[in-house]
Amino acid sequence: MTAFNFTSLLSSRAADAKPLGMNKRGKYDFAVAYPDPETLPLDGLVEGLRKGLAEDGRDLALYAHPQGYTPLREFVAAKLQRDRNIQITADDIILGDGSGQPIHMIAETLLDPGDVVIVEDFVYSGTLNTLRRFGAELRGVVTDDEGMRTDSLESVIQGAIADGKPPKFIYTVPTFQNPQGWTMSLERRKAMVALCQKYGVPILEDDCYVDLRFEGQDVTSLHALDDTGLVMYVASFSKIIAPGMRLGYLTAPKEILQRAMGAKSGGSVNTFASFAVHRFAQDNLMSHIETINDVQLEKRDAMLAALDEHFSEPGVSWSRPQGGIFIWLKLREGVDAAAIRDKILATDDVGYHPGSNFAADGVSGKNCLRLCFGYNTPEEIGEGIAVLAAALRREGVL
Ligand SMILES: Cc1ncc(COP(=O)(O)O)c(C=O)c1O
Known part of the structure; x- marks a missing residue:
C-alpha cells in the first residue's frame, strides 16, 4: 500500500516543518539557556x-x-x-x-x-x-x-x-x-x-x-x-x-x-x-534564588576571566551582565560565526548561538555569539572558552 499523504490537506496556517529530535549538545554547552543543574532543588x-x-x-x-x-x-x-x-x-x-x-x-x-x-x-x-x-x-x-x-x-x-x-x-x-x-x-x-x-x-x-x-x-x-x-x-x-x-x-x-x-x-x-x-x-524560593545567584556569579566571573585571557584581539568586545545567564560576544565586523557554528560543535565540542539567530531582521549579528554561562562548572567554562578561542582563530574569525 502506498503511504497516506497529508500534504494536500495541510492548513494554510500550518507551521513550517521542524526537524524532530534533539539538537546535539557540546561538552562545553554555551548554547542553550540552562540553569545550573547542580543546584536544582530536587x-x-x-x-x-x-x-x-x-x-x-x-x-x-x-x-x-x-x-x-x-x-x-x-x-x-x-x-x-x-x-x-x-x-x-x-x-x-x-x-x-x-x-x-x-x-x-x-x-x-x-x-x-x-x-x-x-x-x-x-x-x-x-x-x-x-x-x-x-x-x-x-x-x-x-x-x-x-x-x-x-x-x-x-x-x-x-x-x-x-x-x-x-x-x-x-x-x-x-x-x-x-x-x-x-x-x-x-x-x-x-x-x-x-x-x-x-x-x-x-x-x-x-x-x-x-x-x-x-x-x-x-x-x-x-x-x-x-x-x-x-x-x-x-x-x-x-x-x-x-x-x-x-x-x-x-x-x-x-x-x-x-x-x-x-x-x-x-x-x-x-x-x-x-x-x-x-x-x-x-518555603524556599527566596533562599534558593540566593544560592543560585551565588553560583551564577562565580560562573559569570569565570567566563569574563577566560574572555579577558583568550579574546584580547582588537575589535572584540563582550557584555558584563549583572545577572541572568548570558554574555554577548562581538567579534570584529564582517566575520561570520554562524557559518562555522556546526563545525565548531562537531570538532571542538563547544556550543554557542550565533547572533543572527536573535536578529529582528534574521541576518544581522553574524559576528556575534551568545554565550550562556548557566550550565557548565566554572572550571569547564574556563576550558571551554579557551577551546572556543582556539577554534575561532583556526577558522580565521578571531
Ligand atoms: C526571554 C525568554 N522568554 C521566554 C523564554 C521561555 O521559557 P519558558 O517557556 O521555559 O518559560 C525564554 C527561554 O529561554 C527566554 O529566554
Whole structure:
C-alpha cells in the first residue's frame, strides 16, 4: 500500500516543518539557556510534591481551575506585588506551560499577518519564531547597554504609523536581556512607557530573568511605571527552579487576559507540577534564588576571566551582565560565526548561538555569539572558552 499523504490537506496556517529530535549538545554547552543543574532543588521539589499530594492530592481527580492551580497563582500575585510593584490578584493571572505558551497566546490574540511588532535589534529567538509564525513583520530598535534607545524606538514607531501599520505591540526583555545581557535603565523604561502612552502602543514585558541578579540594584518593572493598563507581563519558574517544570505566567488587563484564556489550549497547566513548585516556592524560593545567584556569579566571573585571557584581539568586545545567564560576544565586523557554528560543535565540542539567530531582521549579528554561562562548572567554562578561542582563530574569525 502506498503511504497516506497529508500534504494536500495541510492548513494554510500550518507551521513550517521542524526537524524532530534533539539538537546535539557540546561538552562545553554555551548554547542553550540552562540553569545550573547542580543546584536544582530536587529534594525540595520532592518534599513540596509530597506535601501538596497530602494536602490537596484528591484534587487531581478534577480538571483544575482553567487559569491554573489557585494557590500557585496566589503565590505569584504576592511575589509580583512584593518584588515588582505589580498590584494584582490571583484572578489577574493565567499560568502557562512556561512563559512560551503565554507569549504564544498573546501573539495569537493580537496578530494578523503583516502586523508590525517592535522588538530589540537582537532578542530571544523563541519569541521571534512565535511572532513570525503569526505573520508579524518584526521591526528592530537599536540598543546599547541601557536597552532600546529612545530615539530609535520613537522613529520605529513613527515609521510604522507612517506606513499605515501602527505597531501592535512592543516585545521586550528589559532585565538581563536574552541574548545581550544588559538591563534597561529606569530612565529608558520611563521613556518607553511615555512613548507607548503617547502613540497608543502596548508592551509585552518578558521578565523571566529578573530574579537572577547577583550585582547592582533592581530596576522598576515597566508594568509598575504605567498607569494606563498598556503593559502585558510574562515571567516563568524555568530560570529560578527548572525549565522541566514547564510553569510560567501571564498577567494583562482583563480584556486581553480573557482573550488569551480563549487562546489557551490544553486546559489548565499541570497540577502535579504546580503542587511541587507551589509548596517548594512558598518555603524556599527566596533562599534558593540566593544560592543560585551565588553560583551564577562565580560562573559569570569565570567566563569574563577566560574572555579577558583568550579574546584580547582588537575589535572584540563582550557584555558584563549583572545577572541572568548570558554574555554577548562581538567579534570584529564582517566575520561570520554562524557559518562555522556546526563545525565548531562537531570538532571542538563547544556550543554557542550565533547572533543572527536573535536578529529582528534574521541576518544581522553574524559576528556575534551568545554565550550562556548557566550550565557548565566554572572550571569547564574556563576550558571551554579557551577551546572556543582556539577554534575561532583556526577558522580565521578571531
Ligand atoms: C526571554 C525568554 N522568554 C521566554 C523564554 C521561555 O521559557 P519558558 O517557556 O521555559 O518559560 C525564554 C527561554 O529561554 C527566554 O529566554
